[in-house]
Amino acid sequence: MPALKKFDANVTRHVKSMNKNLCANLIRHEYIVTGRTKAKRAQAKIEAFLGKALHENRQIQDQPLEYRFQNVRALNYLQPPDKKEVGSKVLEELSKRYTNRTHGFTRVTKLEPRLGEDKAPMAILELVDSDFEIKFWYIAKTVARLELQGLPLDPLTQHNVEKLTKLRKDGEERFRNAVEECKVEFFKYDPEEGRVTSPEVETNLRNKPVDSEVQAGVKAPWASKSRLNTKPRPEKKTVELPKSPFLA
Numbered sequence: 001m002p003a004l005k006k007f008d009a010n011v012t013r014h015v016k017s018m019n020k021n022l023c024a025n026l027i028r029h030e031y032i033v034t035g036r037t038k039a040k041r042a043q044a045k046i047e048a049f050l051g052k053a054l055h056e057n058r059q060i061q062d063q064p065l066e067y068r069f070q071n072v073r074a075l076n077y078l079q080p081p082d083k084k085e086v087g088s089k090v091l092e093e094l095s096k097r098y099t100n101r102t103h104g105f106t107r108v109t110k111l112e113p114r115l116g117e118d119k120a121p122m123a124i125l126e127l128v129d130s131d132f133e134i135k136f137w138y139i140a141k142t143v144a145r146l147e148l149q150g151l152p153l154d155p156l157t158q159h160n161v162e163k164l165t166k167l168r169k170d171g172e173e174r175f176r177n178a179v180e181e182c183k184v185e186f187f188k189y190d191p192e193e194g195r196v197t198s199p200e201v202e203t204n205l206r207n208k209p210v211d212s213e214v215q216a217g218v219k220a221p222w223a224s225k226s227r228l229n230t231k232p233r234p235e236k237k238t239v240e241l242p243k244s245p246f247l248a
């Protein structure tokens with residue numbers, strides 16, 4: 001796993017500039033693909049920036065946009081060329097999306113190593129509750145497959161669905177639309193005929209999970225952590241303390 005390196009003084013300015021550029025590009029495009037170390041280092045700065053900017057914006061949210069743009073001091077973190085475009089998106093769009101959030105605006109999703117000589121570990125840094133959220137579409141594809149196989153959602157998938165739809169505006173309706181879209185795009189499902197039209201996909205859907213207890217929710221999908229024969233902790237005994245003579 002890559003470590004977060006502490007840089008010397010001669011490259012500190014360059015690292016700060018990289019974090020600001022990643023912050024601006026993430027807000028502009030809502031997701032970026034970069035090195036895992038760079039993503040994890042910039043994530044903390046972006047979280048702090050969005051938290052301060054949205055908090056200051058809530059204090060004066062009744063004021064017009066130009067007034068808020070001039071008085072939200074957290075926007076000074078951005079580079080001057082990006083301040084107008086990115087700052088306006090933070091105050092107008094992201095403030096409406098994250099009305100119930102004070103933190104947790106970003107997510108880092110690991111990817112396979114980069115092709116080439118360096119094989120550097122890569123990751124996706126994305127804004128949560130966006131239309132381009134990788135985990136949202138990945139879970140929607142998983143739910144679409146389980147529904148076409150006639151299987152119930154396992155506890156872990158159900159937990160992920162609840163997390164993705166809890167704070168998203170019209171979350172359940174948008175997730176349902178994403179599931180139906182995944183059925184058509186990935187599994188060649190015809191809504192009019194109500195069946196899968198591709199023989200290859202139909203053969204693939206016959207591969208069902210082996211562990212039926214996990215799928216039914218009887219057993220947890222993750223391995224048990226207790227590998228040793230540990231004894232349960234004995235119950236605490238009630239002890240009567242003697243009365244203090246100074247309280248008499």
